[in-house]
Amino acid sequence: MPANLAWLDDPEVFRINQLPAHSDHYYYHDADEMATATSRYQYSLNGAWDGAQYRRPPYTIHDEITPGIFSDAPDNTVGSYVKKFTLPTSFDHQRVSIQFQGVQTAFYVWLNGHFIGYAEDSFTPSEFDLTDTLVAGENYLAVQVYRYSTAAYIEDQDMFRFSGIFRDVNLLAKPAIHIDDLDLKPTVNADLTTGELHVKTRLSGPDLSDGQLKLAVFDQAGTLITTQTQVTQRKMAFQPITVSQPTLWSPEQPNLYTVQLTVLNAAGETLEIVPYQFGFRRITITSDHVIEVNNQRLIINGVNRHEWNAHTGRVITTADMQADIATMQANHINADRTCHYPDQIPWYYLCDQAGIYLMAETNLESHGSWQIDAEQPTFNVPGDNPHWLAAVVDRARSNYQTFKNHASIIFWSLGNESYAGADIVAMQAYFKRHDALRLVHYEGVFHVPALKEKISDVESRMYEQPAAIEAYLKNDPPKPFLDCEYMHDMGNSLGGMAAYRDLIDRYPQYQGGFIWDFIDQALLINDPVTGQAMLRYGGDFDDRTTDYEFSGNGLLFADRTPKPALQEVNYYYGQSH
């Protein structure tokens, strides 16, 4: 199949030749590799790539599919990337895929002159099989990244918008039998006395008939609890593993158990080992409409966190993530909404380990398609439009499938500020069908009360006045309440937090909220006038339209130093953690 630029115009085309989304497990050839977290099966293509960009003039957004709207749009920037690589010997005779963990907004991949595939959804991994196209010696990888496609309608997040490859790119070798997907469902019974772990896997390989898959489960202290072994099959489910008196996962005690799956070939040789840490915790909504975790009322002392670095924009390092975790822990912040897209994979692992609750948000925002008249939008995508259904459900699927095993995630969030319609109902249904153990969150249904039965387990609002929240809570609230965004910490702000804190004491259905937001978005640029480094914000790059300094609402400045207001957060969140 040749690459087709018209895919940029068609909301129904968003993945060509991509492998299905799967769990974010790491895999290793053997125990030594596992111990050092290095895998011969992974080869990074990070580093210098050859590239060029060019620009064309603006287009007009219409409310219906228009041929050429993006494919022939004069302002659709294209980044053309080339990377030459030679595979390491550890990849010999293996199936090989390439995984792009973040590319904004739509991209085409070629290898050695052959078209490989196409992907949208900037913030979830996109993976393609390269096995049949690789050559011995040097391979020539080409990627073209388009700034705009129909995905731009549903990636309308209110933030700095960039374009290009901005997260890791890895080549992945898959041994003869490989665990493509791992599905862990740890359940806890009502009185918290018994845990039960359900383990499913999906394997791939040319011949699965003679292999073995060994499952070992270790408790949080590293003590082996049990093992099971099965003959490999494409889809496998282990016998549920019962753990009596499980040590539960919580922000206070983020206890993690470990599963270890070992794939053996017919000769009994180890092909790969997959370790994965999981947690037992129980998330419920009581008959009084109170969310509980481990039978305790959930109090969200949360923040919204964009991925940000003042030097590199939305490209952040593990050190940045670790610093953010440390800041959260030092200030009693116990929850993060991954506004408004999935974060880099390591973030979820760090939150599991640190005990940070996650509201794992799907990469969806279509604010521009309805905000002109929120009462009755003239048009809205995805809305009820069947042409957008598959794309947004795919985004839900990618979010769920990639991150489903993380203990830290207690909410799936359908996206941000996208209004509500049948397509978002379908996203909710996807999560509900696959995950009975977590809750689903979506704020935008606030504008379409008729859909509240079908969308969101919580009443979520943003920047709601405390008095209005109280009015909801006083009036027999049908759902628990949370602020998905509150305390807009723009500039010198964060006054009056006591009014929200008081609600915690007075209304059990008030579950707290997520401060907007964690870190200012501004870029450190050398100012040619003064010779000084300066933080530039929205509009400082001749970018229009812009909301100027509205890019900076963080508890931290863009360079990760704390704003004075952080001590106030520390105080109030310290009252109720």
Add this chain to the structure above:
Amino acid sequence: MANLTKQRLHVVYGDSGLGLHGPDFDYLFSYVHGGPTALKAHGHEWLYRAPKPAFWRATTDNDRGSGFSTKAAMWLGADQFATCDHVAVSVDDHPFDAVPTAPRNDQFSNQESADTATVTYTYRTPTTPVATVDIQYTVAATGVITVGVHYQGQSGLPSLPALGLRFVMPTAATGFTYTGLAGETYPDRCAGAKPGTYAITGLPVTPYLVPQECGMHIQSQSVTVTRNTTLNPNQPQGTPFALKFDQVDQPFAFSCLPYTALELESATHQNELPPRHRTVLTIYGAVRGVGGIDSWGTDVDSNYHIDATGAIDFAFEICPL
């Protein structure tokens, strides 16, 4: 002839101002500049210009979003252009009917003394309606100056962005030490601030993306500003010297910055702020909250507004160290 002792103020009845002197201090209360123009302690000058009432704070993002600065815009003019239209002098509780300039001061020698002297400046704001502010400086023989500020509001005036007395010092301070609450605090954002004594190096401007009101310290008992430079070319430089501001009865709020509210107001980025020439110490009798519910319409909670229609009084002491 008055008896000059250490316990008495040496009073100089000048043509354009009242000089008050002691062994370690020299003050000049101007009749033409709306306040003291010299506040010299141990030979170091502390005033670049006469202190003026402060009515404005650099617009915060929330102020801009809620339209507060537009509603309060009169106070921007008042901050810059309020004028002193009356000066009253009282020596040893003996008020002069009129300021003792020439020829009324011909009766005095250069050896006059007193136990205390008070100079009161009355400012009128270029607002509609007009508000007045009396700033009263009472100097004791020890050199301690008690400053009392009395704001007399008028109904019909919009809520105040700030109310204080602004001291602009000739050079940038090396730092300040205060007893009060940790960090930058406002009436609606101080619950997490621990009381204590805090030494601040330099004159930090909180680096909000857009320069704005910052550096407030509410509920302070004292602040001591330390400099080590003067503008006097004949004075040795580099040795620290300090001036202390103490509460009288009630704690005060202050900010100690290298910029005035208007300088902060005018910059769109931190590095557009001018070079740091001076120290701007503003002692506040009333501070508006910062708000935080949103930045596009919701005003600061009314409990944290400054009502401009009534009276506001505050006082503090200046102590030469």
